[in-house]
Amino acid sequence: MRILILGGDGYLGWPCALHLSAAGHEVGVLDNLARRAWDRELGYESLVPIAALPDRIDAWTRVSGRRMDVFVGDLRDAGFVHASLRAFRPDTVVHFGEQRSAPYSMIDREHAVFTQVNNVVGTLNVVFAIAELDPRIHLIKLGTMGEYGTPNIDIEEGWLTVSHKGRTDRVLYPKRAGSMYHLSKVHDSHNVEFACRTWNLRATDLNQGVVYGHWTEESGCDPVLATRFDYDQVFGTVLNRFAVQAAIGYPLTVYGAGGQTRGVINLIDAVDCIRIAAENPPEAGEFRVFNQFTEQKSVGQIAQSISRVYPGRCRIESVEDPRVEAEHHYYQAAHTRLVDLGLVPNLMDDEFLSSLLSVVERYRHRVRAEVIPPTVSWRPNANVAAPRRVVSTR
């Protein structure tokens, strides 16, 4: 199968490209290298050193004997998108090519508008290119569990059957997103569902939980193949951040009460989910939604887990929650459809946590503690001042 990975230079996109290539697919990588630019903007750096994209590609060819096509450009450039798809002729397009940080989108108005325009326009350009070139191309679009928010009813996989006043319909699951970034994904979902319904496209929307971990079988083959490891307040996800905090003796900073519960997924499983979705495409016209996570954990539970494998070395500390969100809430989300298709989950057990901590220990000399505390606030007045505070961490 020919698979084009949009955002194939990122934290998830790169190991996904490797995984699909190793599974025997013909892989192309498309990226505008924006993620590296945002690090430079904010003064951050991946804990684990990452190679330049051409070096990554060369190393993979050396290790595996397999090549990858590369397209460097921006999804907001419709001509570039159209030309890349026409040149690569994919069967499947995997779309990671978005600004994916909630705090980044909440820095200020400019970052909010950038995030929504970047994500919505990029996705529209991809959808139009598919509709014009070949509507049979399967679009696998990364969404987020955060689109649903934390409703007081069970979260289903994208669709909900509603009975109301004696009548019944199957509707898109109602959304209540928690940031300008999460909203951009809600907008994408509506746009892509429209394209399936109106133009008979086929799409899989993967509402992904919080991804953690660093190692995959393929990216672990050679240091040049390593993917990025973020622990800063803007791009770092909770477990990876706690691991770094534990390693340097920094308190594990739980936001507020720590009862915020989310679906989480190991990077190994996240990239395998993409393979499973690609190898099992939906019907023409189908807007298929999978909830892509393997376990539900609260922030407090994750802190406890790290504390358990690092006995006596971790202090858990509550800091004021910079986000506007419920700190205690009901949370029960379905996630059976990927397992039905063959996903075998790698859970957040102590063995895994120890291996994650050993990665962090290896690079602890690179940790810069000043990028850990949250300065981007969801509150509007703080919001206006936030960008300067972020920039001052350079």
Next chain:
Amino acid sequence: MRILILGGDGYLGWPCALHLSAAGHEVGVLDNLARRAWDRELGYESLVPIAALPDRIDAWTRVSGRRMDVFVGDLRDAGFVHASLRAFRPDTVVHFGEQRSAPYSMIDREHAVFTQVNNVVGTLNVVFAIAELDPRIHLIKLGTMGEYGTPNIDIEEGWLTVSHKGRTDRVLYPKRAGSMYHLSKVHDSHNVEFACRTWNLRATDLNQGVVYGHWTEESGCDPVLATRFDYDQVFGTVLNRFAVQAAIGYPLTVYGAGGQTRGVINLIDAVDCIRIAAENPPEAGEFRVFNQFTEQKSVGQIAQSISRVYPGRCRIESVEDPRVEAEHHYYQAAHTRLVDLGLVPNLMDDEFLSSLLSVVERYRHRVRAEVIPPTVSWRPNANVAAPRRVVSTR
């Protein structure tokens, strides 16, 4: 009350500005004059001649003794939005300032992307300006009944109480929009709801039905105060189009089976709904939704009504539906909240239809039949070719 009307030069915005001014409010008009530019782009013209914005404003001062402030600029320009709100100090912002045609948004990729970026970014800029300047400002945002689509369950006013697996929540009513334009309004609704929930803004989302008519008490005072009257395939709404078709002996072109049912509202009521919403603001933090229409009608019923008041002169003709939509469907939508606040509906009766036809008769020499037939198609291949066909109507 100080009320700033965004898009105050448009079909609805202008008579709304007059109506609010006549009701004793201090009114400002903000517009980028884009609606006039889209006419030039597509080679269309309002059936009823419209005066330039400065002449409209001067005429209103002459007629009423009341003045209006004017701000000419683009909502995508955040600095302009911020400066205008800071200068005018509104209590209420009424937001009509969007690209509001479904066919325009479906011409091609460029028009789709323009519509979504224009509408989403403009609204975000307004929301950020309110959050930064004064969160007490009441935002009245024009949405559309088209956000809901045509679900098989009753449509409620913005929110839906859902029971699922023994638990209950109140959620945003699920959306299934029918065009890139309607999707842009869905995106806006999610963004504004987030701003209310997170920043404690107060907003009224008016999901408006299809507006028809031309005359209002204020705009009827002087020909210079007339609002526009669109009958072309892109900006014309169904009843206004049928009236023109009847007047020139053109068949009443019903799309497909004509069973498409929508909420409709007289222009007189539409502008009074804005007054009612402004004078009865929601609480801080409330995202309030009203369905702003007075009657449900199918396209076929509207054609029959016109035919009845023009006996023997109308031929109803079905043309292939250029849209991808259900031509027969369940439709039952709540619309009680504005009536509860005092709206007294003006219905689509024969007296009204006769008066509409007399407006059209007066200007029938200006009708250009070639702008009536639909050439913008919802189908992707037609879609690619559509813009040239539209441009050829110049």
